[in-house]
Amino acid sequence: MMSAGEEVRSVVLTGYGGYECLKVKPWPIQALGAGDVRVAVAICGVNFSDLYTRQGMLRELQPPLVLGTECVGEVTAVGAAVAHIKVGDHVLCYKFTGGLYRDHVVVAASHCFVLPPGMSYEDSAALPANYLTAYFCVHDIGHMRAGQSIFISSCAGGVGWAATQLACSAGDVTIFGTCSPEKHDAVRENGVTHPLTYDGYEQELLKHSPDGVDIIIDNMASSAFTINQRLLKPLGRIVVIGANSMVTDSQKFGWWSFLRLWWSTKNVSARDLIMQNRVVAGLHLGLLMERQPNTIQSAMSHLFQLYEQGKIKPHIDSIWPFDKVVEAMRLLAERKNVGKVLLRVETADK
Template sequence: MTSRSASGAPSLHTVQVAIEQYGDASQLKLREVTLPAPEAGEVQIRHTAIGVNFVDIYHRTGLYPLPVLPAILGVEAAGVIDTVGPGVESLHPGERVAYAGPPVGSYASVRNISADRVLPLPDDIGDDIAASLLLRGITAHMLCSYVYPVKAGDTVLIHAAAGGLGLVMVQWAKALGARVIGTVGSAAKAELAKEHGLDEAILYRERDFVAAIQAMTDGRGVDYAIDGIGGKTLIETLGTVRPFGMIASIGQVSGASGPIDLSLLGPARSVALSRPSVFRFVSDPARYREGGLATFQRLRSGMRAKVGAVLPLAQAAEAQRRLEMGETSGSILLRP
């Protein structure tokens, strides 16, 4: 339903999933509000696919506090431009687009967003594919080009290799010529990761992954480890990396690791620990577009998207629950 704003510009109703306070998934509430016309420099996007990411859960719980509450969650989506605001010349109504990163607000049927956060979608890349891995692709680009430039012959460890980011990271590192070892929670997830290029899988519930890595690398250790689990896993991962290798801590699914004693990094180990933020990375418009274009190029070169589940927007709480419980492989999408 459309109406007119005070300025005479058209406005419409949008369905949103928002939180009024931090907490568990029960805090996610469906609401319908009137969306004003886009302001100068903005576009109005009718979403066709919305990505669900672990950062949405961090926002919901308050682990990563939001600027203000109430707030609409979500940082990734694809759709079609309905309307452009004054001064927007590079984008047009009817154009397919995608975006990833802040500000939050993608858990909505329609939203307004700054035009400089929007990337036009090539005709050969579908909406679901873009919404399922644009943020993850940019993250992989950051991790493999900026945090530690992965090169042919490197050995890379990826925790949760069958997850949404894990499957993207496996393919990205393999495309750069790396040997990729991953931890997974089941034989089925090991098979899925191997179908996406994983060289060797470690079932961490059945085998000590530190000892396994040392055996697989003849005691040398990996060149680069990427950990989104946190907690005890991050500390243990220190024992998997070769001297002067790198660990990237990119999440804390199992909880915060707490203060890390620098003596754990050296001198015996002599490893580097990085805590990179993809949100900080995409805050630079040039890097944001660079990462987006790199993701599109990887897709054209054969990178596959794995969508594990598609749920209605109204079931956003269930989508987050499944993600928290590790019940899906690949990405989860919401359909407005």
């Protein structure tokens, strides 16, 4: 039986900066509250939000702290007020403020989803950050329908891979996506109609679709944000989901970087939106979960159904030992992955 304050192996961010700020070390676990569950972690998902936090882009999260926004494992204890989850359940956990890169976690039951029978830990760990983000972009904000077109930035990444599959589920759609040339075959097999390279992608897209596209998912938030707005058809929708262009291998995110990010995304003119009949939207999955948990639960239930129907299938790029978290994060930061990057947690009691 684990007690509050007992230390468990964790990935701790000791300060903002490079990979030297990441330490795998024992760290105290919190007490089990009435609405919480305790989970023996098997797999963790690696996300750009972890890179944002390490570089200091999310200043509301102050180190030292435990990283990790998603994990999956087996429930070992439940709080007195928890009714829908029981000991022995396999659950998926998502917490946008982090704290889940650990051997064992205590997390609010409202942030957990019981896995359907037969779903692997590996596939389930790829769902929260990637597939939920893609789901809201494609369906709720994008309103993707048969006969429409979509442009997905970084279509070989976790969100891009998920968005491609969810767009395909709408029916007869045309999908454009950027990625490095060596990934074109893989994304084409996943459903991308026209894989594009990052250099000059806008000209290539307009050759195939002179009027532009109906939906854009933008994860870069750089100068491409201005370009992408011009690629929208009338009544087109662009959804900004991140600022991956600002992620580097080891650089701390300073005020000059903040200024450059602000400058590159400030050009959203109300007049232009009206005159061009465009929609510019943003999505913060974690805050949506905090404010509308029922919306998240409903979307995850639908994703489980799509998975069981064979309409979505996460692609696992690689699974790294827990102690190799730096290598896993570096792979993501350098955009060398195709699909999801995971960490496997190995402990003596599993």
